[in-house]
Amino acid sequence: MQVLLISTYELGRQPVHLASPASSLGEAGHDVRTVDIAVEDLTDEMVTWADRVAISVPMHTATRIADQVVAALSRSRPGLPVALYGLYAGVGSAEVDARLEGEYEPALLDWASGRSVGLIRHLGRSDFGVPKREGLPPLEDYARLEIGGATRLAGAVEASHGCRHRCRHCPIPAVYDGRIRVVPPTKVVADISNLVEAGAEHITFGDADFLNAPPHSLSIIEQAHAAHPEVTFDATIKVEHLIDHRDLLPRLAEANLLFIVSAFESVDDATLDILDKGHTVDDMDRAIELTRTAGIHIRPTWLPFLPWTETADIADLFAFVDAHDLTGATDPVQMAIKLLIPRGSLLEDHPTVTPHLDGYDEVSLSWRWEFADPETAVLHKELESIAANASDCGQDTASTLNEMREAVVRMSGVALGQFRDHRPTPRLTESWYCCAEPTASQTVSLKIGPR
Numbered sequence: 001m002q003v004l005l006i007s008t009y010e011l012g013r014q015p016v017h018l019a020s021p022a023s024s025l026g027e028a029g030h031d032v033r034t035v036d037i038a039v040e041d042l043t044d045e046m047v048t049w050a051d052r053v054a055i056s057v058p059m060h061t062a063t064r065i066a067d068q069v070v071a072a073l074s075r076s077r078p079g080l081p082v083a084l085y086g087l088y089a090g091v092g093s094a095e096v097d098a099r100l101e102g103e104y105e106p107a108l109l110d111w112a113s114g115r116s117v118g119l120i121r122h123l124g125r126s127d128f129g130v131p132k133r134e135g136l137p138p139l140e141d142y143a144r145l146e147i148g149g150a151t152r153l154a155g156a157v158e159a160s161h162g163c164r165h166r167c168r169h170c171p172i173p174a175v176y177d178g179r180i181r182v183v184p185p186t187k188v189v190a191d192i193s194n195l196v197e198a199g200a201e202h203i204t205f206g207d208a209d210f211l212n213a214p215p216h217s218l219s220i221i222e223q224a225h226a227a228h229p230e231v232t233f234d235a236t237i238k239v240e241h242l243i244d245h246r247d248l249l250p251r252l253a254e255a256n257l258l259f260i261v262s263a264f265e266s267v268d269d270a271t272l273d274i275l276d277k278g279h280t281v282d283d284m285d286r287a288i289e290l291t292r293t294a295g296i297h298i299r300p301t302w303l304p305f306l307p308w309t310e311t312a313d314i315a316d317l318f319a320f321v322d323a324h325d326l327t328g329a330t331d332p333v334q335m336a337i338k339l340l341i342p343r344g345s346l347l348e349d350h351p352t353v354t355p356h357l358d359g360y361d362e363v364s365l366s367w368r369w370e371f372a373d374p375e376t377a378v379l380h381k382e383l384e385s386i387a388a389n390a391s392d393c394g395q396d397t398a399s400t401l402n403e404m405r406e407a408v409v410r411m412s413g414v415a416l417g418q419f420r421d422h423r424p425t426p427r428l429t430e431s432w433y434c435c436a437e438p439t440a441s442q443t444v445s446l447k448i449g450p451r
Contacts, residue, residue: 003112004050007036008065010058012143012430013156016206017056017086019131019191020158024105027129030112037069039141047076052112054083060171060340063088063365070094083111087175090119091342093362101175103161123162123176128183130190131157133198143430145202145232147258152232154428155195156204159188159220163208165238167263168276168346169303169339172208180212185220192224192231202232202258204428210235211245218248225255232258234428239264239279242287249294259297259426262287266303267320268313274352275303281320288324297425299329305338305380307356310373314383315414318405322417328424332390332400336383341367379411397424 003025007015018034025032033049035042047053053073057063063084070082071094083098085108090101099119100107105128107120144151160183162176192203203224210217221233235252237260242249264284266272272280279287284300291298304317314335321330339347342365347353356369371377383404390400409416 001112001114002031002033002049002051004046004053005032005034006042006053006055006066006069007034007038007062008055008057008069009038009062010036010056010156011206012038012428013154013204013206014133014136014139014142014195015056016131016156016158016191017058018136019133020128021054021056021085021105021108022135023129023132024109025112026132028109028112034135036137037065039137042069042072044076047073047080050080052081052083054085054108054112057084057086057088057092059088060091060342060365062086063092067092067094067365070096081111083108087171088342088365090121090175090344091171091365093365103181121175123179123181125181128187130187130194133191133194139195139199143428145258145426146424146429147426151429152201153199154202154204155192155198155200156206157188157191157195158206159183159185159210159217160207160212162212164212165209165278166276166346167278168274168350169265169341170208171342171345173346174342174344182213182216185216185223188220189223189227193227196228196231201230202234205233205235207236209238209241211237211241211248214245214248218251221252221255221257229256232256232426234259234261234426236261236263238262239277239283239287242290243279243283246290249290249296253295257296259299260291261299261301264300264302266306267316271306271308274350276346285324288326297329298326299331299425299427300326300334302330302334303337303339304335305371305376307339307353307369308372309376311375311379311408311412312414314376314379314408315412315416318408318416319414327398327401329427330397330401331427332397332404333387335401335404336380336387338380338384339369340365341369343367375411379407382407382411 005018007018015036022032022034055066057066082096084096085100085104089099098111098117101121102123103126105126107117107122111117139153145154160180162180163172164180166173166178267281269280341347358368361368386404
């Protein structure tokens with residue numbers, strides 16, 4: 001079969017969810033082409049060439065865009081078999097031939113061979129190959145590491161899929177239900193080596209939590225560091241894992257783990273309990289101390305806007321960021337994220353959430369809900385607009401956060417301390433996140449052919 005794999009968006013990274021299935025499909029004898037429409041054109045020639053098209057949907061924004069791609073393909077070539085694969089495959093609203101969730105590669109191989117598979121949620125263990133990066137756009141087209149006023153080429157790998165935890169707002173537990181599936185260390189290290197050969201000086205571990213399997217992950221990063229001592233890394237790690245595995249942090253620092261992304265989410269313990277985060281605000285204080293003592297930068301992520309949020313809560317969040325010197329570690333979009341509740345979310349039936357729900361929106365792929373406090377709705381719209389405009393225009397972080405801060409003070413009536421422009425911590429130049437709504441520029445109407 002001639003199989004066209006499409007990525008719509010993978011957080012500004014060269015897509016591992018093109019490279020990995022391209023490897024397995026190619027080894028099975030299929031003729032595979034890839035296109036990442038975040039940086040490339042999807043052309044009429046590609047669509048005409050394909051016997052089958054499979055679209056990667058690892059997160060929310062990618063799925064919103066994928067629905068547009070499916071509609072465009074349907075107009076261009078009615079009857080062309082199309083599949084969605086990845087974490088969000090069961091969420092999209094477009095009519096497709098197959099939806100392949102979880103460890104999708106075995107089902108994708110079946111579907112590419114002409115078998116009818118429908119909706120498949122495969123959670124078994126798979127024999128992953130080394131991702132095939134040849135044919136993908138160069139790393140120069142993707143997000144880079146920004147550090148000390150300079151940028152470095154960056155790549156991304158995955159050492160595991162799924163998550164051992166069941167945070168209620170996260171889409172992963174709805175599919176994996178507390179399971180993880182590891183990728184063989186030899187395959188991950190080989191992928192890192194290929195990325196370094198392609199020019200990468202920094203590697204992101206895209207795992208939901210890098211310390212879900214500590215010995216596995218530690219082995220991989222130490223092997224990679226031994227092979228490429230000049231390369232730096234970043235990873236995502238839960239607050240509770242930073243505390244429980246504090247003894248590993250110095251080893252991670254020695255292996256050049258430059259910064260850690262950690263889902264703090266809220267500075268309200270009651271909200272953290274509703275989300276089943278497994279940590280408290282005091283734990284967040286401890287995690288900041290532990291990582292900094294180990295010599296690793298920390299970049300918290302936030303979920304500020306939930307149905308019960310009040311404007312004073314947002315002021316508390318800004319105050320926490322100030323008190324812990326996190327201004328330089330905060331991407332402005334983080335301060336404007338509103339809770340998304342896709343179909344199947346563990347929050348759908350939570351008694352704190354259900355009174356606020358007002359029907360499912362097939363376009364936004366989320367349950368509609370309203371703020372209990374109308375003033376919070378106004379503040380959210382303003383902060384969202386500031387963040388989106390700044391992102392589209394390339395405005396610097398400090399100016400954007402200061403503008404957002406002024407809006408919070410004006411709307412909440414809470415006096416915050418003097419804004420300080422702190423030295424920024426290392427970051428990736430793509431600052432959108434998996435749980436953020438796409439911007440208008442990301443969801444423009446798609447047509448097959450040149451941009």
